[in-house]
Structures are given as C-alpha cells and as structure tokens.
Amino acid sequence: MSTAPEAPTGGADVPVSKPSQMFKSCWSCRLISGGGLILSGAYVFNAARRVMRQGAPTSVGTVAQITFAASLAAWGIVIIADPVGKAQRKT
Template identity: 45%
Template sequence: MEPGPEAARPAPVKPLFGGCWSCRLLSGAGLLLAALWIYQGPRRSMKRGVPPSMAAIAQITFAISVGTWGVVILVVPVGEQLRKNP
C-alpha cells in the first residue's frame, strides 16, 4: 500500500516566538535593554578617559549583536523566517 496524500504532507512549523506580538515585544525589548546594560560598562570607563581595552571592545561588539538580535525579533514579520519551497 502506498501512503495517501495526508502522509506526504510535512507537519506545520510553529514560529519561533509563537507569533504573538506580546511575546515578541517583551523579548525584543528585553534584549534591547540587556544590550544597553552590557554597553554601559565599557562606556562608563571610556567616559572617565580610560582607553578601551580589547575586552571593552569585545563587550561593545557583543552588546551591538544582542541589540541587533532584539531589533530583528521586533521588526521581522512572523513567518518570514520560514523556508519557502519553490
């Protein structure tokens, strides 16, 4: 026996954050605030005139990447990240 058309269909993929705006807003805003908090450490020492070390530059780079992740969660529409079949 060959399987019917129902067996050939893949299971629907659930979006990463469930598709609810409150979840996306909460997690995106939380990541943006975390990025701001991470960024404040090296920035505070640079305001005092201390030249940035490699660790401070790495921390700033990490803060930028966390902030970018938060913006992507807020901006990219739900379902856009799903793979499209030709």
C-alpha cells in the same frame, strides 16, 4: 472501553498549532523578549562607555563588550521584526 480523550488529528475542521508557531504569532511575546534584548544591549554598552569615560585606555575587552552590546540589540530587533516569519508563504 477507553476513557482517554482522543488527540486532535489535524483534520479540516480542527487546526493543530505547533509550539514554534505560537511564539511567532504572539506579538506581545516578541515585543517583550526583543525589548529585553535591546535593553540588555544598552546596559552592556553603558557599562563599556562608563569605563571609557573614566579615562581608561580602550582595550580589547572594551571593544568586545561594545560589539556584544551591538549584537544583543540587533538580535532584539530581529526578534521584534520577525523577517523570516513574514517571508514564509501561507498556503
């Protein structure tokens, strides 16, 4: 006689959620992580602008820093918008 609980089988009456689906359906999780990425992009951009405002010549490192800041902010927007999750058809 076994006392271990049975795992959900995913039948018609019991939906089984996958870990990847939990993050996509959690609006607050997407908002917090996307907002954090946008704010970190703003911080990196501000650090690059501070160097440029001090009169230092624009270097390759400063341009790379601004590009990295833009990519962080874009990644945050993609996390919040979730275009892939909206494109998937639910059956």
